[in-house]
Amino acid sequence: DTGVSQDPRHKITKRGQNVTFRCDPISEHNRLYWYRQTLGQGPEFLTYFQNEAQLEKSRLLSDRFSAERPKGSFSTLEIQRTEQGDSAMYLCASSPPRDYTGELFFGEGSRLTVL
């Protein structure tokens, strides 16, 4: 088990470009979360999947953000027409089924810098 992996680890882009991040959760985990974190803040919830179903999406997520988990395994987070305010660490986390504690297993994150 290699844990949760995210790709790319770092992305630098110009304002207005589209970016896509990928997350591969731990294989037996059916729940997958995306968070955004800026310096000095805790993780900010973006969206949540149970298997391939997107069950919750933060109201903070504008229509420029979209996430998919088509086969219930890996997930992608796409940001269209990036803005400088999108610069942050994007964290993916997963958790196993029948785990009622809510413990999350985080990936290393994808750091986005928008110039």
Add this chain to the structure above:
Amino acid sequence: GQNIDQPTEMTATEGAIVQINCTYQTSGFNGLFWYQQHAGEAPTFLSYNVLDGLEEKGRFSSFLSRSKGYSYLLLKELQMKDSASYLCAAVDSNYQLIWGAGTKLIIKP
């Protein structure tokens, strides 16, 4: 509304003891987590409390009082590698984590 409060920053000396407090207000409550996060890295699990009382795990202990909406993380025999941010997160009625902003702990020699 849902809210987690913890101090922004704390400083302690190597070898000493430090207590990081967290108060929470959530819609429903299904436990409280403490995570450690080193700069530029992902959060890693430290502890989970759902019942009142103290849970001890090596140099780290976590305490919960459900009636007071209060928890603390106690770190003993501080080491330089303990310099990190410590995140408090409460589990609400939907089993979603509500995160605090984190407490940056600075350890001085």
